[in-house]
Amino acid sequence: MNTIIGMEVHCQLATKSKLFCGDSTTSKDAGPNINVCPTCLGFPGSKPKVNKRALDFGVMVALALNCKINANMFFSRKSYFYPDLSKNFQITQYEIPLAVSGYLEINNKKIRIRRVHIEEDPAKLNHVGGDITSAKYVLADYNRAGVPLLEIVTEPDFESPKEVREFLEKLSSILEHLEVYDSSWDAALRVDANISMEGSERIEIKNITGFRDTERALAHEVIRQRGILRMGMKIQRETRHFDAERRVTKSLRKKEFEEDYGYIFEPDLTKIEISKEWIEQLKKEMPELPDHRANRLVKEYGIDEYEAKVIIYTDKHLADFFEHSCKIYKNYKEVAKWMITYLLKSLNWHEISIRESKARPETFVELLEMIDKNVITERLAKEIIKDYIDTGKSPKQIVKEKGLEGFKSIDLDDVIKRVIDENTKAVSEYKSGREKALEYLIGKVLEKTKKAADPKKIREMILKSLQMI
Numbered sequence: 067m068n069t070i071i072g073m074e075v076h077c078q079l080a081t082k083s084k085l086f087c088g089d090s091t092t093s094k095d096a097g098p099n100i101n102v103c104p105t106c107l108g109f110p111g112s113k114p115k116v117n118k119r120a121l122d123f124g125v126m127v128a129l130a131l132n133c134k135i136n137a138n139m140f141f142s143r144k145s146y147f148y149p150d151l152s153k154n155f156q157i158t159q160y161e162i163p164l165a166v167s168g169y170l171e172i173n174n175k176k177i178r179i180r181r182v183h184i185e186e187d188p189a190k191l192n193h194v195g196g197d198i199t200s201a202k203y204v205l206a207d208y209n210r211a212g213v214p215l216l217e218i219v220t221e222p223d224f225e226s227p228k229e230v231r232e233f234l235e236k237l238s239s240i241l242e243h244l245e246v247y248d249s250s251w252d253a254a255l256r257v258d259a260n261i262s263m264e265g266s267e268r269i270e271i272k273n274i275t276g277f278r279d280t281e282r283a284l285a286h287e288v289i290r291q292r293g294i295l296r297m298g299m300k301i302q303r304e305t306r307h308f309d310a311e312r313r314v315t316k317s318l319r320k321k322e323f324e325e326d327y328g329y330i331f332e333p334d335l336t337k338i339e340i341s342k343e344w345i346e347q348l349k350k351e352m353p354e355l356p357d358h359r360a361n362r363l364v365k366e367y368g369i370d371e372y373e374a375k376v377i378i379y380t381d382k383h384l385a386d387f388f389e390h391s392c393k394i395y396k397n398y399k400e401v402a403k404w405m406i407t408y409l410l411k412s413l414n415w416h417e418i419s420i421r422e423s424k425a426r427p428e429t430f431v432e433l434l435e436m437i438d439k440n441v442i443t444e445r446l447a448k449e450i451i452k453d454y455i456d457t458g459k460s461p462k463q464i465v466k467e468k469g470l471e472g473f474k475s476i477d478l479d480d481v482i483k484r485v486i487d488e489n490t491k492a493v494s495e496y497k498s499g500r501e502k503a504l505e506y507l508i509g510k511v512l513e514k515t516k517k518a519a520d521p522k523k524i525r526e527m528i529l530k531s532l533q534m535i
């Protein structure tokens with residue numbers, strides 16, 4: 067049973083003001099319904115005016131996704147009644163989108179992009195006391211109404227939820243490198259996904275936030291749809307919602323069709339010409355894109371392609387962190403190794419991004435320098451990195467405060483000998499067959515070396531010494 071998935075990805079463009087009025091887009095600290103005006107609320111007599119920066123951003127993304135950009139741009143009204151749009155229509159693009167026919171490559175597979183268009187975001191609805199299917203009541207916040215959105219529609223080229231996640235990670239990295247979006251914004255990337263089993267009707271899952279939940283929602287839907295088909299039943303075309311807490315999809319409504327929305331061209335906005343000169347100018351201004359950057363990191367720093375990709379596609383700020391660290395510490399391969407293996411592990415454990423953490427290149431490289439200078443062992447450094455992410459204290463400070471200097475030069479033979487001498491009771495217990503006594507002795511050695519030595523090695527060495535007694 068083959069899985070077929072297509073997506074519509076909505077990305078909030080990080081312009082300073084909204085798409086058709088001068089209101090601020092950053093409503094984080096504003097109370098609800100503060101960043102609003104007659105235009106984004108659709109009062110009579112108000113007229114929209116297009117934010118050119120949003121169009122610049124749209125064109126840059128379309129270029130990065132290898133799309134064909136239409137020479138003329140139109141906006142349309144999509145009419146529907148819902149409390150998230152006070153004017154009862156959304157200004158979007160329908161008949162002629164900004165760009166068409168692109169692709170994005172993931173693991174040597176081309177995912178075709180059907181279209182890219184710009185539209186305004188509706189208001190944010192806060193479902194109080196439950197989710198969309200169970201809330202007691204709903205609060206509407208129009209701060210978000212009119213924030214520019216870029217909608218990227220793919221062809222149904224995905225064969226698994228995992229491919230979808232890889233695509234989203236790569237797309238997000240491109241958007242971050244272009245500096246057109248801020249991943250720290252709440253719901254900056256939202257996904258509507260169509261999923262079907264070959265030969266069956268498709269299901270749309272609406273409004274999923276983030277990569278992880280998109281992958282989870284689709285994985286759940288694969289199992290659910292296969293189950294229905296195995297029981298010999300049919301799948302009904304419908305729209306579903308993903309309950310992120312319970313990790314299941316729930317039925318929302320029977321699917322409506324695009325034609326039902328009664329699109330008309332927006333009479334308040336004229337045609338906008340996207341000239342070749344405009345596109346050329348933007349091409350010149352475009353920052354380095356992730357694929358190019360990955361190749362450059364391999365060449366410039368001699369790290370593996372795999373390492374370069376992990377660093378770049380995890381988070382642009384991680385890549386910036388890497389390059390910054392390499393400016394002050396010259397063993398680039400060690401920087402990559404420590405970032406990927408230990409720094410990233412600690413960040414994942416805390417579920418924070420590098421930007422949210424207190425890690426800084428200047429303090430991070432201290433750790434590597436201390437290993438080089440035999441101040442600490444690698445094993446100890448792995449312990450310190452956890453403290454470092456937790457507290458933000460510099461590794462040098464952590465080592466000093468804990469009195470950990472000089473454990474590289476520790477004579478393990480000597481410590482083991484001392485532990486054996488000091489714990490004759492445990493030794494004789496072990497000799498008479500009590501396995502647990504060995505763990506106790508290992509614990510004592512770890513204590514004396516402040517966990518700087520490897521427990522496996524300690525075990526081997528203790529066993530060897532005990533044989534000789």
Ligand SMILES: [Zn+2]
Pocket residue numbers: 084087088089101102103104105106107212
């Ligand atoms: Zn406004």
